[in-house]
Amino acid sequence: MRRSELQLIPLFLAAALLPLAGSASASSDAAWQEHDRAVIEQCQDASQFPDAAPAGDPVLFDDEAGMTALLIQGHYPQKHMNGQAGQELCLFRRSSQEVYMADADKLAIGSDALPSTPTDAISDGAESEDSEQDPSASSGDTP
Template sequence: MNRNTLLLLALTAMAGQASASSPDAWKAFDKTLVDRCVAASSLKNARPAGTDAAFDDSVGFNALLIKGQYKQAFMKNKAGTELCLYDRKNKKALITEWDNVTSLPKK
């Protein structure tokens, strides 16, 4: 093999390794996702309810359900659920109430 071919192979191998995320990087991302979603939540004792759903890079969001209790006195610590959409590009957590999404409408 000539020198240029070896150089091309070496650069290709390094580029493939550089684009892969390490387990530590994924762990740090997961922590950031949970921390930002919990901080954005309006619930007290907010915590993740399971694992996140990661959309592909064309969408750029992860979704995570958050459970906790409503803070307002009139809600009397009623359990609540929120959906957090985490924007990976802008590193922002967006929250919406998610309590009645899975219940069937009343007839």
């Protein structure tokens, strides 16, 4: 073989393998549906709630984090909780399919619980801090 023909072989191989590389990195709809099913099933199984159910759809973090989050809702089984409703946050590690659960009752529920803008929450927090520091301080513009 001539030297110029030898230089073309890697180009032909690269061109032949390029379609395979694209399909390997892109997941099919069926694969994502299977992923979501696995997340829901494993998070429900790991939950302390006997009636555990997803409170929404799984939330994918980027590949660097490698996690999927799912909010689980249900009712506490302990007698002293009197069947009170609660929620848990489930983190699903995609590489190992391990789940990590945490109490999430402090997360806001629905759009009603959220401030209209992020600055509203900051302003509300600053006002309550000011009033807690010195109750005798006046709220006027005069020093």
